[in-house]
Amino acid sequence: MSSSSFHIKKSSKVCNNNIDDLSLKKSTTLANWYEEFEVLSRNYKKAQEPSSRYYKMMCVTSSYDDVVVMEENVYNNSRLPEKSPAPVVKFDTCRPWRKHV
16 A cells, blocks of 8 residues: 545535645545545535535545545534544653643
8 A cells, every 4th residue: 555546526516616725636645635634524514504404524445545535415404413522642652842841
């Protein structure tokens, strides 16, 4: 798995514009791609009409070591599901940038 390429399945004008703004191109590292994917997902949800359906971006790994972004219609209302906070990860070996006095 030397260099993965990323493909976007585009099915709406709003989504297309956001994808063009973010340069989700080939030879992007997975970490950077996911970071941009988060921005894309937020922008897309924000652009939807409050009363209309919104789409959740889904990452699907294909058999060719590619990551494919698909849109899945998951909700019919504007209410977003509650998100549990991400766990805090602490690394003992990390040095702080600045010592606290």
